[in-house]
Amino acid sequence: MTTPVQKRPCIESNRIQSVRNMVLCVLSAEVRQRHEPLYCVDVLDKSGQSGTLWKNVLKDQIHVTIADREIDDSLKSNLDTYSLKSQDLPLDINRIPGDPMEPQHVNEIFTDKINMNPNQHLVNVLDSAAMNLKHNGILCVSSTDISSKFTRTAHVIHRHYGASVIKTSYMKELALRIVIANIVRSCAKCNKGIDVLLSVCANDNFLIVVRILRGAKEGDSCINKIVPVLHCQICEERVFHPNTLSPQEDPYSLLPCSCNKNNPGKTAVILGPAWSGKLFNVSFLDSMLHGCKDMDWNFSDSFSIETLMEEAKCPKCSLPEDNSEEPDQKKTKLSPPEEPMPPFYYNLHGMKLKSVEHPKFSRLLEYLRQDGYKCSRTHLDVYGVRTNATLKQITDIMYKYCKQKS
Secondary structure, eight states, X not given: OOOOOOOOXXXXXXXXXXXXXXXXXXXHHHHHHOSSOEEEEEESXXXXXXXXXXXXXXXXXXXXXXXXXXXXXXHHHHHHHTTOOOOOOOOOTTOOTTSOOOGGGHHHHXXXXXXXXXXXXXXHHHHHHHHTEEEEEEEEEEESOHHIIIIIOHHHHHHHHOOXXXXXXXXXXXXXXXXXXXXXXXHHTTTEEEEEEEEEEETTEEEEEEEEEESHHHHHHHHTTEXXXXXETTTOOEEEOOOOSSOOSOGGGGSSSOHHHHSSSOOEEEEEEEEOSOSOOHHHHHHHHXXXXXXXXXXXXXXXXXXXXXXXXXXXXXXXXXXXXXXXXXXXXXXXXXSOOOSSOEEGGGOOOTTBOOOOHHHXXXXXXXXXXXXXXXXTEEEEEEEXXXXXXXXXXXXXXXXXXX
């Protein structure tokens, strides 16, 4: 006689709720851009709280299908909380892919938006999600425990995601780019490409939002953006390795540091491959920002859309003609973003300069912009700065403008 195993109650933190609110903000921004109801699917989200929240806020503007392995009491209680009614969606497990379907089930199968929050690795469900999304459909992928998955179990990541990882100071962004690379591969199998709209990380919970673009040309263009990452193990400088058929004669020359010349042995490793394209869509973030203001939604300071907008634009300053003034007295003007934001970021908390006092973070950003570099804060790390300056250039700027220790 076996005793049934009782399930532990699902305890949700504020970080998970922030990710869920961000998904709702993405959906509301997409609803305003279209003039017809959207068909959305909430997959493997435990209690189906995301789907019930969408229906409660957006009402008749969307049709929601909640799909999970089994229906439990928490889903029914969430429906009762929002006074929502539900009906079963029968699926024919004997149907062969490609056979005609019932007209009333076509929109439920080929959807405009899919939200996934699986307990296990994402690669198990990415292929089916990419297959069933329409053109210009949106895929939202969220997961937890990003630190344990991408640092403590490197062999598991190599088995599931086909990427090599080690513990680095920019580990969170590397993990986001590896997941996006696997989304690209799943879409390319269906002759589809992607446009990354949003990539955020709240502590160990991350959210990736992409738009599906149909066409073999889009798929080939995205596949070419999956390249390895050359990482220096001494100073943690990193650079995307060129995606070429012929091998690089001197790969250490790609790195901006001289650690290989000053230290014996092999000082760099190859990580990834990872996505080398953009992580944000500025116009879509602007649409989300207007929607949040209209609905009076608030996020945490480190997770706000304003912070993501600044990071996506990563502005720089133009130097004034008169260079005789002190750095604190110079008047700078932000230039419009012409280039994509720099890949990866630097953690300045680990920098130890013996003879220089560390400036405040905002003051260091001013110094970098005064020297013509693009820079901004990053939501991925409290002590991180996203800039196109190298680590040596940041050090030189600190020696140039900061006070010397007595």
